[in-house]
Amino acid sequence: MTSREEFDPNDPFDASTEDLRVALLTIIVDHMSNHPAFTALPRDKQFESLFVSLCVTTAGVLGSQSSDHADLQRAIAVYLPQAFEIAQEISEDGDVQIYLADGGKRH
Numbered sequence: 001m002t003s004r005e006e007f008d009p010n011d012p013f014d015a016s017t018e019d020l021r022v023a024l025l026t027i028i029v030d031h032m033s034n035h036p037a038f039t040a041l042p043r044d045k046q047f048e049s050l051f052v053s054l055c056v057t058t059a060g061v062l063g064s065q066s067s068d069h070a071d072l073q074r075a076i077a078v079y080l081p082q083a084f085e086i087a088q089e090i091s092e093d094g095d096v097q098i099y100l101a102d103g104g105k106r107h
Helices: 012-034 043-063 069-092
Strands: none
Touching (some): 012 043
């Protein structure tokens, strides 16, 4: 992983990462709000369904990019605290589009 720097919507890495994050979030929120099998679950089972789905999808997608699954597991464990920090910052911003002075946006 690279060191954490200020979000730059003009940086191709940041832009790509943000676009993918928003696309995934959109799909997840839609599923959680509109999928009858999910909405019928009790709250604790909704959380478990979400957790298992995200973990298995993460393992499948990242695992298809690298055969060193042990290294991937270590990288996830090391990065996860930073991911929670970033998610908290985004949440504090309301996770809505914020138009920046240069025309970029952060969801």
